[in-house]
Amino acid sequence: MQIDIINTSSSYAGDVDPKTAWSILENYNQSLLVDVRTKAELSYVGYPDLSSLKKSYINVEQQFFPDGNLNENFVKELEGIIKEQYSTKDCYITFLCRSGARSARAAAMMAEQGWINCYNIAYGFEGDPDEFHHRAKVNGWKYEGLPWIQQ
DSSP states (O other), rough: OOOSSSSSSSSSSSOOHHHHHHHHHHSSSSSSEESSSSSHHHHHHOEEOGGGGGGOEEEEEEOOTTTBBBTTTHHHHHHHHHHHHSSSTTEEEEEEEESSHHHHHHHHHHHHHHEEEEEEETTTTTTTTOTSSSSSSSSSSTTTTTTTOOO
């Protein structure tokens, strides 16, 4: 599978659009989705549904709600989870947040630790705001019609 990268000028493997991220998850057995949003965001806004791929997403909060403090153990926590499933650092990791900013930072942090195939999902779960400041109307996971759940 060819991975179409939107932006390669980063310290990680690159930015991919949501549909390409879905293709990575669908076509590579050793692939996973890491959602770095807060538990509050997942509860109120929704989260990816990978059940049709017989996969589930991993959530490690990069920042905590409501104060916005950074998770100082983010890399350590995530590495612990990933190493339970994969023995090498060449698995494909797609990172997701609301708009693509925190997930880009997460991809860079993991790439610095030697994880080779770290991809940021550009536009994130909700995408950029439209002219009325509403999300999921311009781009992003939800806009692309990819599976998601809200509880």
